[in-house]
Each structure stands twice: as structure tokens, then as C-alpha cells.
Amino acid sequence: MVGTGCSGTNAYRYGTMREWVLSLTVVLADGTVIKTRQRPRKSSAGYDLTRVFIGSEGTLGLVTEATLKLTVRPQSENVAVASFASIQNAAECVTKVVEAGIPVAGVEILDDVQMKCINASQTTSRQWKESPTIFFKFTGTPSAVKEQISMVQKLAANASGKSFEFARGAEEMKELWSARKQALWSVMAMRRGPEDRVWTTDVAVPMSRLPDIIDATKEDMTKSGLLAGICGHVGDGNFHAIILFNESEKKVAEGVIHRMVKRAVEMEGTVTGEHGVGLVKRDYLAHELGETTVDAMRRLKLAFDPLRLLNCDKVIRTEQPAPGEIKEW
């Protein structure tokens, strides 16, 4: 969790996981142990070391302890599922929900391919409409949840929603959310044999560009002939691609992902919203942020780990790459 910004679900109301971290205990490369911060909810005492280490993927220090904010379990919660004829209609609905300031606790989109996989894999106990589907989560007092559902239902209908169903009781709530939960596993269940692998990766863009990038990426995926679904944290402009491939299809899968990342950067987006950089996305950073910013990150790395002991050359190359060494854009 500390390694990525992954929220598991949409972060629209509750913020990303990193915002819930108050302080970290970290072992530095030279063995020094530091605690980044005390535990009040607010502090301006020196530099924000907590956030320096969150998402640094083990390259700056080893996190051995984390202090998190607590929150209150909501009095009431519910789930609704809405299906749409197109991704555009679904995205339009989300935009309206956000513009109305409805404090939904989650807004997740699954595309038609993803819904087909869930039906085919029988990982949930019901059959779903095989069209772009939004999963909403609501929390608050019982009357606030009821009000939010009724507002969202109207907005979904206005956006040419094909169906809207909300749970009546805890069992139905679990059932409705199950498809969202099974997204990844349902694609894994479609493996044709032991040589098949599943590639999951993510990007994020400004919210207004999400329908465009999902559209273009879906078109590219269809052309590729691969089994590839999309699952998105729509309230954050963040989505995941889940692609099934074998060794002979690897180059094709790489091409789809490379173009998805390039598209995200061209839309003022980021090469990864949650998953992190690692080795595969390392050389994309300069395209997203510029070489001077990557160089500033390199200074940070070398300040904390001058001997390059920790996960060396992950996230950023510790030496500036030679001209031509970085992958063609």
C-alpha cells in the first residue's frame, strides 16, 4: 500500500491512500532509522518526508512502520449499478454526478469486454448486461444515502442510462459489488492455458479527457485482437487495462500499452496513476515530466542513497542515460 497510490476503489470522496498516511518509520540506506513525523492530523514542521518515501518503491529507504489516520465507519452504505449504451454515455453520467457535487464514495467503470469476462468466467452469481457499466458506492446517514441514490438515478437516466439498480439489503449490496471485485480475476479465469499471462497496468488523465482516452484505447485493443478489458476509477481520471497474452502475443500487448501511455501523456496525463514506475515505465518519465524534473528526482535518490544500494535503477536511472539510450517515443 505504501508503495503505490492504489486506493483499491475510487478515491473521489476519501482521497488516495497516501493521504491517509500520517507518518512512517524508515530505515535509510546507511542504516539510520528515522520517523518522518508525529501523529497530529496537521503539521508544518519541516519538509514533508512522509510523502518523499510514499511511492518511492523501495529506492529511498525501507518502510518498517506506518501511522494511519482513522475514520468513522459510515452509519449507512449502499451500492448501485448502472449500464449504458456507450462509454461516452457512462462518462457523461459521471461528469454530471461530479458537477452536482454528490459526495459518492466510489464510481467505478467496467467496459463491455470486462462485463463479458465476468459473465463467461462465472466468477459472480448472476448474469450481467454486457455493456459499459458504472458501479456506485454511497455512504452517509440513511437519508443522505437515499438522497444521493435518487439524484444519481436521475442523472443516469438523463445520460441515456439503459438500467439502474440499487441494492435492497446487505446481501444484494454484496452481490452488486461482486462484479467490480471480480474484474481482474474474471480475466485471469479466461486463460487458455498455463502459458497465458495477464498484464495489468494503469494511466490517469485529467477527468475531462477520460472518455477520449478510454475510447481510443478500446479501439486499439479491439484492433489488436487480444482479450483486453478496461476497469476505471472514473472519479480520478484513472483506469486500468487488463490484457491476456502469451509469448507470441507479447509484442502486440506491449504495443497497445505503449500507445496507451503515450496517449495519456499527450492528454496532460500521467504514465501511472497507482501502479508505479518500476523498470518498465522508467524511461517514460522524461516524456511526462521533462528531463530537468527527472534529474531533480535523481538528486533526491542520490541524497538518500549515494551508494545506490536500494532497488538501484528502479523508478529513475541513477546515471543520466546516454543520448539515444531512452526508448523512442
Place this chain on the structure above:
Amino acid sequence: MVGTGCSGTNAYRYGTMREWVLSLTVVLADGTVIKTRQRPRKSSAGYDLTRVFIGSEGTLGLVTEATLKLTVRPQSENVAVASFASIQNAAECVTKVVEAGIPVAGVEILDDVQMKCINASQTTSRQWKESPTIFFKFTGTPSAVKEQISMVQKLAANASGKSFEFARGAEEMKELWSARKQALWSVMAMRRGPEDRVWTTDVAVPMSRLPDIIDATKEDMTKSGLLAGICGHVGDGNFHAIILFNESEKKVAEGVIHRMVKRAVEMEGTVTGEHGVGLVKRDYLAHELGETTVDAMRRLKLAFDPLRLLNCDKVIRTEQPAPGEIKEW
């Protein structure tokens, strides 16, 4: 704003200002210009340079541009004012509100001295009860705001609240919030002459310790004989002391603040919640965070500004202080 974590009002629902910053353009000490991040709401692309520069008080680079998240203006808002016999009662009310998960947009406390100053200075158009007072702000749909007010009213009554008033209309809302707005100015208006100065400073503690530290600090302030009020962002465990003093009272004021800061650290708190470190609180950092953490901050400073050109020796001393150089605790 970028220099501090100050939220202007309580951050309970909306988070601190720093959480609203998506990216910064920064000029580094060597003249390099970097942009820390693109503008999606979520990114895991490399180290979090945005948060490295926020709150660095000009010691790591010069911020020339900031990209902020937008939010929706709430459909409806309202304000309520509740007075209590004691700070304990007021704090008890806030704890209950937080425990009930009521998503109030603001919870601000003003102590009896602060309320007296507001009456005496006539900076607002009405006379207030001169007892510890909580100002609540509510936002949401009209029915959600109504529901929140009714829940908070009940909790205030259960905590032996002496009065509870909510606004009926925009004019009353402005009037009720005016005392909160005038807190600082009302103390300034009490200056006995041009030689009088006003010292504002802040600390933060875990929320459960807030009544204890306010209590002890008030007792100390009363003993000091100075005019000194307390104004707190209760939902964050953060409060401000506002002290009127002249040259001959300066040592006494310093003593009050020194003991307040020490108390905060002893309660696992922070030497500053919003105002920042500067020069005055620099030597407190080692007491709060430990010397190894301050040394990690020093590494960060020297990585970005090896020639010590930017606001040198603010926040942290760029050279490790000699034994005995740091103020006695």
C-alpha cells in the same frame, strides 16, 4: 498558501490546503525550472516532488506556478454557533460530532478571552456570550445540511451546551461567522498603544489531547497576566495562540509560547500545525522529530541547494549545530 499548511478554516471535511495542490512549477537554486507533476488527480510517476516543495518555506526553490484541484460549490451551506460552560464541554461536543461521522465543513473553537475581545473591540455587529464557543460550518444538499444541524444540535445539548443558534438566511449566516473571522483583528484592536505587538503562533496535537493542551495553555496564559486568546481548528487538533505584548512583556510571552510548544511535543504533537518553522521554531524540530530526521531534512536541503543560496538556515540549520548550541528544552 503554498508556504504553509494553513487552511484558513478547519480542514475536517476538505483536508488541508496542501492536499489541493496538484503540481508546482519551481525554479531551483541553480536556475533550473522544473514542473513537479502533470495535472491528473492521481499519479504515481516518480517521487512526490510537489510535496517536497510545499511548506519548504522558500529553502528548496522558488514556486512560480501552482495547479490546484477544483471542487464544486456546495448546493447549500449554513453556520451554527454553540456556547459552552467550559472548554471540556466544548471539546466533548466536538469529539461526539467526529465520532458520529457528521461531515461538517468546519469546526472552530474560540475561548472566553477571544469572545471577550470580540465584544470589547466591537469588530462585529452583535454582543456574544463570553464563554467558550464553537462555530460550525455545514455544506451539502439543503436536506443534508438540515440533517447535520439537527444532529449537531442534539450532541451540543448532550455536552451541556448553553446555547445553540443556526442561521436563517444568508445575512444571519454572515453575522454568525463574523466572530470567527474577527478573532485575530479583535485582539489587534485591543492594543494599548503603538508599542504593543501581537504574536500569533500554533501547535497541533492528536485530537484526543486537544482539551488537555488547551486547558494547560489557558491556565499558563492566565498566570502570565497577558491578554492572550485561543482560536482552534478543533477537527484537526490544531490551535492558535494570539498574544498581546510589549517589549517589557516579551520574555513572559516567549515563556508562554515555549511551554505551549514543549507541551505539544510531549503529547505526541507538532511544534507547528500551519504557521511553519522559520527561525523561531527551528531548534524545536530535533525535540519533535529526533536528530536523525532533522539530518535527513538537511540532506534534502543540500541536495537541492548545495551552495545554501535559498533562505539559508531557515527551517533547518544547514550545518549540524555544535553540542550545547541548541536551546535548552
